[in-house]
Amino acid sequence: MKKVTGTSILKGIAIGRILFYQKREQQIKPVKVTDVRTEKKRYEEARKTAVLQLKELQKKAEKEVGPMDAGVFEAHAVMVEDEDYADSVLKIIETQQVNAEFAVAITGDDFFKMFSGMDDDFFKARAADVKDVSERLIDILSGKGNAGNLVNEPVIVVADELSPSETIQMDKGKLLGFVTRQGSANSHTAILAKTMDIPALIGVDIKKEWNGKTAIIDGYLGNLYIEPDKEIYNQMRAHLEEDQKAKALLRELRGKEDVTLDGKKIKLYANIGSVSDVASVLANDAAGIGLFRSEFLYLEAKDYPSEESQFQAYKAVAENMAGKEVIIRTLDIGADKQADYFQLEREENPAMGYRAIRICLEQPEIFKTQLRALLRASAFGNISIMYPMIISVEEVRKIKGIVESVKAELDAQEIPYGEFEQGIMIETPAAVMISDLLAEEVDFFSIGTNDLTQYILAIDRQNRKLDGIYDSHHPAVLRMIQMTVENGHKHGCQVGICGELAADPALTRTFLKMGIDELSVPPSLVLPIRKNIREMELGE
Ligand code: PEP
Numbered sequence: 289m290k291k292v293t294g295t296s297i298l299k300g301i302a303i304g305r306i307l308f309y310q311k312r313e314q315q316i317k318p319v320k321v322t323d324v325r326t327e328k329k330r331y332e333e334a335r336k337t338a339v340l341q342l343k344e345l346q347k348k349a350e351k352e353v354g355p356m357d358a359g360v361f362e363a364h365a366v367m368v369e370d371e372d373y374a375d376s377v378l379k380i381i382e383t384q385q386v387n388a389e390f391a392v393a394i395t396g397d398d399f400f401k402m403f404s405g406m407d408d409d410f411f412k413a414r415a416a417d418v419k420d421v422s423e424r425l426i427d428i429l430s431g432k433g434n435a436g437n438l439v440n441e442p443v444i445v446v447a448d449e450l451s452p453s454e455t456i457q458m459d460k461g462k463l464l465g466f467v468t469r470q471g472s473a474n475s476h477t478a479i480l481a482k483t484m485d486i487p488a489l490i491g492v493d494i495k496k497e498w499n500g501k502t503a504i505i506d507g508y509l510g511n512l513y514i515e516p517d518k519e520i521y522n523q524m525r526a527h528l529e530e531d532q533k534a535k536a537l538l539r540e541l542r543g544k545e546d547v548t549l550d551g552k553k554i555k556l557y558a559n560i561g562s563v564s565d566v567a568s569v570l571a572n573d574a575a576g577i578g579l580f581r582s583e584f585l586y587l588e589a590k591d592y593p594s595e596e597s598q599f600q601a602y603k604a605v606a607e608n609m610a611g612k613e614v615i616i617r618t619l620d621i622g623a624d625k626q627a628d629y630f631q632l633e634r635e636e637n638p639a640m641g642y643r644a645i646r647i648c649l650e651q652p653e654i655f656k657t658q659l660r661a662l663l664r665a666s667a668f669g670n671i672s673i674m675y676p677m678i679i680s681v682e683e684v685r686k687i688k689g690i691v692e693s694v695k696a697e698l699d700a701q702e703i704p705y706g707e708f709e710q711g712i713m714i715e716t717p718a719a720v721m722i723s724d725l726l727a728e729e730v731d732f733f734s735i736g737t738n739d740l741t742q743y744i745l746a747i748d749r750q751n752r753k754l755d756g757i758y759d760s761h762h763p764a765v766l767r768m769i770q771m772t773v774e775n776g777h778k779h780g781c782q783v784g785i786c787g788e789l790a791a792d793p794a795l796t797r798t799f800l801k802m803g804i805d806e807l808s809v810p811p812s813l814v815l816p817i818r819k820n821i822r823e824m825e826l827g828e
């Protein structure tokens with residue numbers, strides 16, 4: 289048995305086999321081959337496998353996020369079967385007598401350059417597709433993988449680093465936990481682990497030879513056991529069973545009100561990142577969805593999601609929540625949430641860079657597509673729309689202007705939409721300081737303590753070295769929350785918290801006393817926080 293330690297993201301136990309997830313090599317090297325025929329056959333086999341994988345992914349996308357990615361995967365399959373592409377690969381293998389991986393890499397590069405150089409947006413967008421298809425073929429040829437495709441049985445994924453887009457693409461039903469060397473406790477990958485309710489450790493000195501071995505994550509103590517001995521195995525199994533019993537006890541709180549012993553009520557909502565998370569929201573009986581991070585739909589996709597596919601996703605969430613409030617945040621991409629097809633430039637300070645609402649206001653066609661989808665979906669449930677990273681009243685007015693123009697478009701086309709509220713994230717110190725002015729513009733605020741903490745304390749939430757001093761309990765953070773509540777309430781604006789701090793039981797009393805109207809937490813923490821609230825007396 290071997291024991292290593294790391295920083296735990298979620299208190300829980302995971303027992304299973306390790307899948308070592310290796311990112312693709314940056315540089316594919318040419319290797320001389322003598323048997324050209326066999327090499328060509330390897331390529332033909334890889335092509336068939338890629339088509340099968342893409343068909344599977346298409347089915348999965350249809351099931352999990354509606355027809356969201358389906359079309360894209362179909363397009364990728366067509367590209368894999370494209371004869372010009374295949375001819376180029378086979379020719380390179382033959383004339384240069386090189387390995388298929390290298391021939392694919394060269395062909396992929398050539399096609400990428402050709403598409404991205406075209407003077408037509410449709411073909412430009414195909415450049416990202418061709419890159420993706422080439423990477424898939426290389427993965428298959430080199431036996432590596434895309435954990436999203438490889439996970440066929442429940443596994444603990446071990447990786448050097450996992451990006452939010454890699455994590456969201458994994459099959460949640462088959463992911464027992466993950467362990468990484470890199471990553472910070474406040475990153476979106478960590479937040480996704482909490483939303484998915486899977487134990488995760490970061491900062492672990494991982495080893496490739498663990499692949500295939502049985503392991504246990506002890507998320508209470510931050511330990512990882514490789515090939516655990518009988519004693520540890522039995523101990524952890526018992527712990528896991530206790531956890532399951534405790535969860536069963538908490539389930540008795542379903543259907544109960546979120547109210548303190550002395551009658552103070554609060555709305556207890558849940559955060560989600562995809563349509564499939566709604567099942568967990570319902571199972572844990574949240575009163576609504578306080579934050580749907582819509583950018584994860586974009587991270588799951590291989591190209592800009594269409595209006596129709598977004599509409600289907602938002603409609604599915606609204607309908608499944610059956611009249612309960614669903615707050616959908618518009619695209620908050622950038623910083624650690626990157627999708628290749630946006631082709632965002634590398635920045636010195638991405639957290640303070642071109643991201644979120646800044647992209648939407650600069651590229652209104654992307655924003656309008658999302659708004660049309662949101663408005664159309666509002667006819668099918670209780671949807672509210674929320675805008676991220678706000679720093680000024682002017683931004684909010686511009687947004688409202690765009691929303692009005694989208695409404696006018698829909699009216700002209702006689703496309704129905706429902707009533708919806710509009711709110712903003714309060715996650716910059718600027719927004720806090722002008723929250724009295726902002727409150728006059730919108731229906732609600734939701735405080736994003738993850739970003740707010742990083743900007744107030746000038747601590748990069750992505751930097752693991754600073755996790756120890758990233759202190760969301762800092763008096764400056766708490767004072768800013770208090771100020772936001774007071775300013776919001778003075779101007780008739782509801783105030784919630786959807787950052788991770790909302791789920792911190794040590795602060796539930798403080799938030800209730802401040803007068804916070806709503807807390808939105810990972811689905812699995814709704815019932816523990818409900819228990820906390822119901823056992824509390826504020827004594828006012
Ligand atoms: C936040 O910043 O607190 C927040 C909820 O948004 P995100 O974590 O997605 O940046």
Ligand code: MG
Nearest residue numbers: 715736738739
């Ligand atoms: Mg944020």
